[in-house]
Amino acid sequence: MREATYFILAALQGGALHGYAIIKQAEALSQGRVRLATGTLYTALDRLTGEELVRVVNEEVVNGRARRYYDLTPDGRAALQTEATQLAAAARVVTDRMTTVVARPAVGLA
Template identity: 65%
Template sequence: MTMREQSYYALASLMDGPLHGYAIIRRAEELSGGRVRMAAGTLYAALDRLSTEGLVGVVDEEVVNGRARRYYDLTDAGVTALRAEADRMVEAARVVTERPARRLRAVKPA
């Protein structure tokens, strides 16, 4: 199964350790070179789904300015899924990168 780009970068942002939601958003944007920009609602929907799938878990919670701040981390299954997706993308890229570039020449009408 192909992982959504936002999920991939959300998981990748947790490779160095637990982060809270806003930090995941910033790190995912940084890792993707600015391609992945998530609104908070999008991130939390993804985190809920990833949590249900057993790929991330809440590892800490604190109250900041009266609001709960949850810290998420990769589970072992999350590490495995992230690496599998990275391997899948490498294999997909090889289809193009390891083949000589040839252009089909247009056939001129007789």
């Protein structure tokens, strides 16, 4: 799963959001690493909707523009949980070794 997708799904954990709110929440959750352009977000949301990981739950017109609200589906929640578990396990491989691996000289360097 791409980092942007992960944080889009994570942004929706707390409930339905419209596009701009997803952009801001993903940026906050990623501590600024994920900065989604509008086109990128809606391309991702279209793909995630097609994969049935997110769904449109409401649509309204605000200032003459359509505003769609997206939410996670049960499959979306499961995919996010699976990815989070895999990322945590991968991080543990490194962090657990930090305390046990002793620095040793590089082989073959003069």
